[in-house]
Amino acid sequence: MTDPLFTIKGLCVDVPGRRLIHDLDLELPGGQVIALIGHNGSSKSTLLKVLARQIVHSSGGVSFAGRPITDYSPQDYARGLAFMPQTTPPAEGMTVRELVALGRYPWHGALGRFGPDDHVAVDSAMSECGVTEFADQLVDTLSGGERQRCWLAMMVAQQAGTLLLDEPISALDIAHQVEVLSLVRRMCHDQGRTAIVVLHEVNMAARFCDHVVAMKAGRLAMQGSSDELMRPEALEHVYGLPMQVLRREDGGKVAVPA
Amino acid sequence: MRLAAIDWAMLETATAIGHAPVAACELISYHGEASVPEVPGMVDLGLRGAPNYELLQLIRPDLILTSPFYVQHEARLRSVAPVLSLEFYVPGAPPFAKAMQAMADLAAATGDPDAGARAQAETMVQLDGLAARLAPFADRPVSLIDIGDARHLRAFGFDSMFGDVLGRLGLQNAWTDRTQFSFRAPLPIERLAETPEARIVIAGEIPVEALDGLRRSILWQALPAVRDGRIYVLPNVNAFGGIPSALRFANLLAEAFETGPITI
Amino acid sequence: MNVKAMIWLLAAAGLGLVLWVMAAMRLLPGGWPAFPFDPQGMTLDQILLTFGLMPRGVIALVAGAALGLSGALLQAVLRNPVADPTTLGISGGAQLALVMATILAPGLLEYGRWPVAVIGAGLAAALVMSIGARRAFAPVTMVIAGMLVAMTASAIATAVTLARGEYLLSLVIWNGGSLVQQDWSGVRILALVLGFGAVAAALLARPLRVLSLGAAGAQGLGMNVAAVRFAVVVVAVVLAAAVSAELGLIGFVGLAAPALARSMGARTMGQVLAIAPLIGALILSVCDGVVLTLAGATGEMYPTGALTGLIGGPLLIWLLPRLRGSTPPGTEAGEGPGTRLARPTRVLGGMACAAVMLALVLVWIGRVPGGWAVLDWDSFRAFLPLRLPRLIAAGAAGALLALAGAVLQRLTANPLASPEVLGVSGGASIGYVATLFMFTAPGQGPLTVGTMLGGALALMLVANYARRRDMPAERVLLAGIAVSAMAAAVLSAVMATGSKQSWQVLAWLSGSSSTVGPVQATIMALLAAVVLATAWYARRWLQVLPLGPEVAAGVGLPLIRARLALIGLAGLATGAATVLVGPVSFVGLMAPHVARRIGLARAQDHVLGAALIGAILMIAADFGARMAGFPYELPLGLFASLLGAPWLIWLMMRMRR
The missing domain is CATH 1.10.3470.10 (ABC transporter involved in vitamin B12 uptake, BtuC)
Structure with a gap:
């Protein structure tokens, strides 16, 4: 592992009356697809939101690319890191092109000119995510999978090296789940991006992610490659439930409750 | 001289000296509430708080009559015609003398000073006659009130037109406590028990929903004035008017006292 | 309920009683009136005590309880901690109905304010509820809709009062909310209504507990959600309108009572519904005790409703950060995928031209006595x-x-x-x-x-x-x-x-x-x-x-x-x-x-389009306001x-x- 992208030291997150994350130390590598998994209430989404600066942590430190995340201006941070919330809001009356163009905000700011660079970035983001054909349609008229790809295109247009996605596939059918995660994986491996993805489905995490971070009750349960995760002992430790790992014909592994 | 009146007290004053304005504000409710006969041909200028300037301009008045209560309009009115603004009602100051003086001032402004003096003299004659008629009733003070609902009233103080006129008629106002802008309101009805010997004069009609409540109210029925039958009711009179309203009130009071008390 | 809460409640009850007795002491030289309160044999002071101060003390308790219950019911059925008759526009509806009746049809009030107030309150509630029903009764939306209804009602009431030129004493008293009493009739009526409300609340407590799972959950358990909601809102409206008709606008007791009940540890639906009326009664009793004391000390009569209103504003601000259960995402989205113009610039240009043209035309035409004229x-x-x-100022204000x-x-x-x-x-x-x-x-x-x-x-x-x-x-x-x-x-x-x-x-x-x-x-x-x-x-x-x-x-x-x-x-x-x-x-x-x-x-x-439309609307409204009632x-x-x-x-x- 070379220089870690995120370095987390002694991180605590509190809400009134409760501690969500307990004294977490963690390093996350760059250039990979990283899955954040864990059962409900394990604070995996909380961790992601801390990384996205959506939540302010109570104590401890998080640095991104060698600098504490609190040092960045909002715009600078958005140039380095793009975030997609769990439920994407309705984009009332917005065309796909306009939504994707919003990703250029960190580059042109509130008043700057929307220049040729911006146009190029928007066009290539749309073609990378395969939404060029919808460019002038309203976002709200598209299907769930198409809409999710539009939001991914917006993150791509942001030209950030790091993508944070909060359960990007939870509302999609299985075909679209595969489609979106393949796209994320391709985006990372082809362009050298890092993606940190909160996932519910352990098999999806194992199949599409290079590195897995498992949370349990606000603490780190384990981290490692997907092979390291796909062992009955590790899975039982993470989910608190006996699990069985089956082998597929191509050598891939599938976990099912034992 | 063409006069236009914004303020009702000024409208009354102008009418009293025989120079009825060609236009005035809120004539519909003026006729309704003050129960004065309509003057044919008088133009309605709209709300007193928002007079219709276009119409005012079309009327081409020579003088606009208003009072400091509408001070926010004064600059604007001045752009249409000269303005005469006279003060009638100031908290803490009896208004009758001001209303008398207003007749003289207005008469002077219209270039007919004799009319003012005539109207003043006539007022005094009428008032003296009424005072003589009311002399038998000077034995008890008068509680001059206005019924709000079955539980509340407002009392007319010394700085109201009616209260001031009461004194000039030789009667005693039972409400001697301080007032706010002519009245003291709202007061609970039990305050009437503080002057048990007084006659109660209700100036203005009693709201329908209050009437039933008063009939059932044990406290109201237990008031000495009610028990002993010393209640009088007058029709509506403009409480913020000029001398005509003052005289109308005095006349109605004399009539009511002579007709005798009513029961509620 | 913990011990601390009990002490608080007892202290409040004691304070209310002490304040009332202090007011009563001023009337006591005549001695306590003998039961069974026969007005014939009493001195005036005794009558004031028996038929003024006593019913006033009781009606404070009864009205406070009715408002507390009304607020608790509304908060439960809407699952909204800032719901109460004031914030949902129910009191505003009653106010407007009473103003209109007093001015336009005083004959309607002959049978008391009751029917008029209930109709006004009911209409306002129906309006706010049907706006809310389209939005899953989202708390913030409900309150915004309620406040808009209330503000409109009070603006119309103000304008009508002004147009009358004469200041309507009965309405002003009513707006202030006064607890002055002269006999026991008000207490009897409100006690009856409160009794009805209490029985209804007891019957509705279980359905409400099920409804606290959310509409979908309750439906799943076989409940007729619409019917329960309707019944609860009707009970709450009747309670609030009854207090309004009898005493006038007494705001925020319905907001404060359930909130305090919860913060004192009332947890279940039954506890809230039982304790909120108690707290409401104590709040209004203490407030009126303060008003009585001030009246005794200064001879000044302050409206009790205004006092509760002054407490209510800060309370609402305090409650805000505690408001949970925000709008479910997406429910607030306006109209879904709407139309979208291909060439907005042209439309905007057209609207700008229309605004200017409209202003020009409206400068030229108008009404004069006898008809219209160019x-x-x-x-x-x-x-x-x-x-x-x-016109310029109206257009600019509309745009702003x-x-x-x-x-x-x-x-x-x-x-x-x-x-x-x-x-x-x-x-x-x-x-x-x-x-x-x-x-x-x-x-x-x-x-x-x-x-x-x-x-x-x-x-x-x-x-x-x-x-x-x-x-x-x-x-x-x-x-x-x-x-x-x-x-x-x-x-x-x-x-x-x-x-x-x-x-x-x-x-x-x-x-x-x-x-x-x-x-x-x-x-x-x-x-x-x-x-x-x-x-x-x-x-x-x-x-x-x-x-x-x-x-x-x-x-x-x-x-x-x-x-x-x-x-x-x-x-x-x-x-x-x-x-x-x-x-x-x-x-x-x-x-x-x-x-x-x-x-x-x-x-x-x-x-830009909104600004232009706003300007056009306001220019047209200014013309209409000048012409509709000409010369008014x-x-x-x-x-x-x-x-x-x-x-x-x-x-x-x-x-x-």
């Missing part, structure tokens, strides 16, 4: 200095309100956000009143400064909420609503004194455009241009913000700075327009909607809302679920 050259020259400043509305709707992603609920006009009116009372005969200068200070303070309070990152932007609107509610309480307290100041406040509230001069018109127009330019510069913020704070922060938007700047901008625009238009007009709500519906989707088109000029804002309200209600009701 002005000849001479009259045109005479009328131009009168009409042009008014529309801009404020468009900015707020985009900022909060709530289609009901409107400048009316920002609290600026409420704060401004408190500033105006404070200046009137602090200085003897203040001039126009101090009054303007005071008004602006009040508006600015309200805005700062609201902005303080906007600075909190965890506070959803739409909830910021609730802070504005709290300020408006407090302002309404202060105003009704001032009105109830019947002093010279109250006349001035009444005149100011109606907001007159007839005194607008060229200077004021120019300032308004310049301000509108500046606000429009600023909004245009902020177009990218306005484009991103409707997507929510997560996305906005994700693309690097300085969230708190943007919120503060935009709320400041909307506040400035609202404050400037309010001076001319008065507190309510709906143009700020209507214009952005119309702009959206004709397909102006991009932020900059939307904002109606208040501009009121006329605009009378035009806009039916359309808005229709729109709100047909928006998709």
